[in-house]
Amino acid sequence: xxxxxxxxxxxxxxxxxxxxxxxxxxxxxxxxxxxxxxxxxxxxxxxxxxxxxxxxxxxxxxxxxxxxxxxxxxxxxxxxxxxxxxxxxxxxxxxxxxxxxxxxxxxxxxxxxxxxxxxxxxxxxxxxxxxxxxxxxxxxxxxxxxxxxxxxxxxxxxxxxxxxxxxxxxxxxxxxxxxxxxxxxxxxxxxxxxxxxxxxxxxxxxxxxxxxxxxxxxxxxxxxxxxxxxxxxxxxxxxxxxxxxxxxxxxxxxxxxxxxxxxxxxxxxxxxxxxxxxxxxxxxxxxxxxxxxxxxxxxxxxxxxxxxxxxxxxxxxxxxxxxxxxxxxxxxxxxxxxxxxxxxxxxxxxxxxxxxxxxxxxxxxxxxxxxxxxxxxxxxxxxxxxxxxxxxxxxxxxxxxxxxxxxxxxxxxxxxxxxxxxxxxxxxxxxxxxxxxxxxxxxxxxxxxxxxxxxxxxxxxxxxxxxxxxxxxxxxxxxxxxxxxxxxxxxxxxxxxxxxxxxxxxxxxxxxxxxxxxxxxxxxxxxxxxxxxxxxxxxxxxxxxxxxxxxxxxxxxxxxxxxxxxxxxxxxxxxxxxxxxxxxxxxxxxxxxxxxxxxxxxxxxxxxxxxxxxxxxxxxxxxxxxxxxxxxxxxxxxxxxxxxxxxxxxxxxxxxxxxxxxxxxxxxxxxxxxxxxxxxxxxxxxxxxxxxxxxxxxxxxxxxxxxxxxxxxxxxxxxxxxxxxxxxxxxxxxxxxxxxxxxxxxxxxxxxxxxxxxxxxxxxxxxxxxxxxxxxxxxxxxxxxxxxxxxxxxxxxxxxxxxxxxxxxxxxxxxxxxxxxxxxxxxxxxxxx
Numbered sequence: 001x002x003x004x005x006x007x008x009x010x011x012x013x014x015x016x017x018x019x020x021x022x023x024x025x026x027x028x029x030x031x032x033x034x035x036x037x038x039x040x041x042x043x044x045x046x047x048x049x050x051x052x053x054x055x056x057x058x059x060x061x062x063x064x065x066x067x068x069x070x071x072x073x074x075x076x077x078x079x080x081x082x083x084x085x086x087x088x089x090x091x092x093x094x095x096x097x098x099x100x101x102x103x104x105x106x107x108x109x110x111x112x113x114x115x116x117x118x119x120x121x122x123x124x125x126x127x128x129x130x131x132x133x134x135x136x137x138x139x140x141x142x143x144x145x146x147x148x149x150x151x152x153x154x155x156x157x158x159x160x161x162x163x164x165x166x167x168x169x170x171x172x173x174x175x176x177x178x179x180x181x182x183x184x185x186x187x188x189x190x191x192x193x194x195x196x197x198x199x200x201x202x203x204x205x206x207x208x209x210x211x212x213x214x215x216x217x218x219x220x221x222x223x224x225x226x227x228x229x230x231x232x233x234x235x236x237x238x239x240x241x242x243x244x245x246x247x248x249x250x251x252x253x254x255x256x257x258x259x260x261x262x263x264x265x266x267x268x269x270x271x272x273x274x275x276x277x278x279x280x281x282x283x284x285x286x287x288x289x290x291x292x293x294x295x296x297x298x299x300x301x302x303x304x305x306x307x308x309x310x311x312x313x314x315x316x317x318x319x320x321x322x323x324x325x326x327x328x329x330x331x332x333x334x335x336x337x338x339x340x341x342x343x344x345x346x347x348x349x350x351x352x353x354x355x356x357x358x359x360x361x362x363x364x365x366x367x368x369x370x371x372x373x374x375x376x377x378x379x380x381x382x383x384x385x386x387x388x389x390x391x392x393x394x395x396x397x398x399x400x401x402x403x404x405x406x407x408x409x410x411x412x413x414x415x416x417x418x419x420x421x422x423x424x425x426x427x428x429x430x431x432x433x434x435x436x437x438x439x440x441x442x443x444x445x446x447x448x449x450x451x452x453x454x455x456x457x458x459x460x461x462x463x464x465x466x467x468x469x470x471x472x473x474x475x476x477x478x479x480x481x482x483x484x485x486x487x488x489x490x491x492x493x494x495x496x497x498x499x500x501x502x503x504x505x506x507x508x509x510x511x512x513x514x515x516x517x518x519x520x521x522x523x524x525x526x527x528x529x530x531x532x533x534x535x536x537x538x539x540x541x542x543x544x545x546x547x548x549x550x551x552x553x554x555x556x557x558x559x560x561x562x563x564x565x566x567x568x569x570x571x572x573x574x575x576x577x578x579x580x581x582x583x584x585x586x587x588x589x590x591x592x593x594x595x596x597x598x599x600x601x602x603x604x605x606x607x608x609x610x611x612x613x614x615x616x617x618x619x620x621x622x623x624x625x626x627x628x629x630x631x632x633x634x635x636x637x638x639x640x641x642x643x644x645x646x647x648x649x650x651x652x653x654x655x656x657x658x659x660x661x662x663x664x665x666x667x668x669x670x671x672x673x674x675x676x677x678x679x680x681x682x683x684x685x686x687x688x689x690x691x692x693x694x695x696x697x698x699x700x701x702x703x704x705x706x707x708x709x710x711x712x713x714x715x716x717x718x719x720x721x722x723x724x725x726x727x728x729x730x731x732x733x734x735x736x737x738x739x740x741x742x743x744x745x746x747x748x749x750x751x752x753x754x755x756x757x758x759x760x761x762x763x764x765x766x767x768x769x770x771x772x773x774x775x776x777x778x779x780x781x782x783x784x785x786x787x788x789x790x791x792x793x794x795x796x797x798x799x800x801x802x803x804x805x806x807x808x809x810x811x812x813x814x815x816x817x818x819x820x821x822x823x824x825x826x827x828x829x830x831x832x833x
Contacts, residue, residue, distance in 0.1 A: 082143030139223030347382025493734030497752035518554025
């Protein structure tokens with residue numbers, strides 16, 4: 001039952017929400033008003049609209065938008081599933097085109113990095129099997145990635161990795177033997193074994209490398225050929241097959257060649273396949289970790305919840321978190337994880353929301369305040385009413401946002417893949433023309449000359465250097481990055497970071513140390529600063545609050561000897577009271593001291609001044625009288641200012657993103673020289689801020705360390721995580737600063753620029769040999785030396801008649817690869833500062 005005939009512009013759209021004949025007329029009128037619609041007919045019984053339209057003027061998405069704008073539904077759905085067997089950007093294009101041809105599919109996107117396809121389609125018009133058939137018809141595999149079925153995709157990836165590893169080890173072992181056996185050919189020394197027998201042995205070793213370990217290349221090349229395309233598999237197959245088949249012919253039928261013998265190149269074909277298998281193995285290993293961020297996020301969920309249920313009043317029952325319903329009253333005790341989102345109905349406590357918001361200081365929760373699932377209750381006990389459960393919780397939304405951002409990130413088109421689509425067919429045509437011209441018009445033995453020149457063209461144009469140009473630079477660049485404290489997840493990130501023009505820095509844990517520290521001590525009424533701090537820290541010794549712990553650490557860092565405190569009492573949302581050496585001590589906010597009857601003093605202006613600087617003032621009273629105040633803050637890292645200056649020097653715009661209030665954020669941004677501040681941004685809004693900048697045409701890099709940063713890291717063109725932060729942030733990011741030094745952002749951009757420059761140089765050298773020597777390999781010099789007049793000095797290279805010796809063609813091919821590798825190794829000497 002086709003839903004769309006794209007060449008004819010006819011589509012059938014399921015319509016929901018119609019209740020009578022007037023709804024039918026309304027939908028028809030709405031569709032008919034759309035420019036480009038030729039005719040529209042709605043079937044009320046079948047709940048479907050059939051629309052004939054001009055594809056040049058309008059499309060399915062416009063029609064669906066009109067129906068939904070009229071107040072009806074269209075039941076357009078989205079499905080995601082894994083796609084196996086993709087190796088390059090051209091594979092992505094093939095899968096996308098195959099899916100979009102399925103009638104009823106509205107749009108399709110494929111992500112090479114996580115090997116995932118996302119398809120938007122019309123329910124009832126497309127079955128999942130239709131999508132699977134389309135992918136399989138394009139010669140790729142399907143692995144489920146729907147919710148709850150992630151294990152199937154993971155198993156498929158692990159199996160593919162094991163196959164790659166097995167093939168690589170086999171190829172490596174046999175290639176080592178081939179290289180040893182090729183030494184007589186390379187060095188020209190005699191051995192007691194006839195050369196023909198040696199060649200047969202090399203053929204026996206090279207055959208399983210070529211057709212067993214390298215079978216994936218032949219399958220990929222055949223799939224591309226069936227669709228009249230070329231990709232990296234085509235390049236590998238053309239190059240290695242030319243060397244292998246020429247060598248096999250020289251081994252099995254040496255009489256076809258002048259002198260009854262010819263050199264063999266089994267070592268070349270085997271070594272190329274082995275090295276490319278190694279590259280694919282390393283790539284598969286890196287891509288296999290893309291789903292770990294989602295698994296870590298899911299692991300934050302609480303497993304059970306204590307819910308007030310049952311017949312008796314106030315009876316508490318432990319239930320699985322999946323059984324919590326909206327409206328249930330949930331009990332949370334000290335140290336427990338909050339199971340779902342909700343609103344506090346009774347009790348009071350401080351809640352650590354760092355795993356969601358990224359902010360280090362616990363937030364006091366009272367009746368009426370909202371709490372977030374997966375956060376941790378610190379000290380008190382309270383009850384809350386569940387308002388969001390299951391897929392609607394903040395954590396589930398963050399998980400969903402990470403999935404969407406990872407799935408929607410377009411893969412970077414590799415330059416070598418784009419060029420290969422033209423280069424390989426051109427070389428094949430040139431080689432074929434060379435063979436025919438020499439066979440039809442060449443001197444005797446015409447076939448031998450034709451075959452030699454045909455093979456010489458293929459070997460000299462062998463694209464192995466082109467295939468090595470990008471991955472070798474990426475491998476060296478990632479190694480150099482690791483030495484500089486930059487962990488790169490994949491080559492796409494290293495290639496893409498040089499295009500960034502905007503960098504967003506998360507505040508907490510990225511620009512700041514991520515935990516509160518004592519910054520100021522202000523003493524009054526005759527107390528010294530050390531004396532005040534000693535009394536205060538002694539009173540706070542029994543506190544588990546991060547601010548209290550910061551005060552105690554500050555006192556100990558100054559070498560102060562703390563006393564024992566009696567009668568310690570922590571008042572949630574207020575402060576601490578205790579008796580130290582016979583002195584009643586009150587510590588807390590100004591309201592807490594006022595409620596205790598402590599008279600006003602002149603410290604309030606000083607407290608406001610400290611608060612304006614992004615610090616938290618804590619007031620102290622001793623013996624019922626004001627004694628001073630201290631300030632605690634999440635202090636800026638020592639290297640943050642230098643990091644911002646380096647980014648500015650690279651021409652990048654720097655913005656700071658935080659969930660903090662505007663006053664605190666503004667103070668820190670001013671200190672660091674950051675002009676753009678995005679404050680009071682909730683977790684789900686961070687990715688939106690990235691999208692907003694991307695919509696302006698900017699290439700955005702996001703730097704963060706918290707779980708709440710994960711969606712924004714995944715959404716950004718390049719996500720950069722701080723290594724000292726949450727594992728989820730590191731998994732969602734493209735780059736990780738291992739040491740946690742934010743100056744690594746500028747180093748990463750500099751490394752990316754150097755790597756991309758190196759890749760372009762490699763591609764130039766890869767083509768320089770081909771462009772210069774293909775005419776020579778085709779016999780272009782023969783007219784100048786047809787009489788056997790090649791100078792003696794050039795005869796080792798061109799023979800008597802100006803033909804390029806295939807041995808030298810292989811040497812030139814190898815030299816181009818060596819040049820590329822040597823140039824890539826220069827990256828190791830690049831200074832990344």
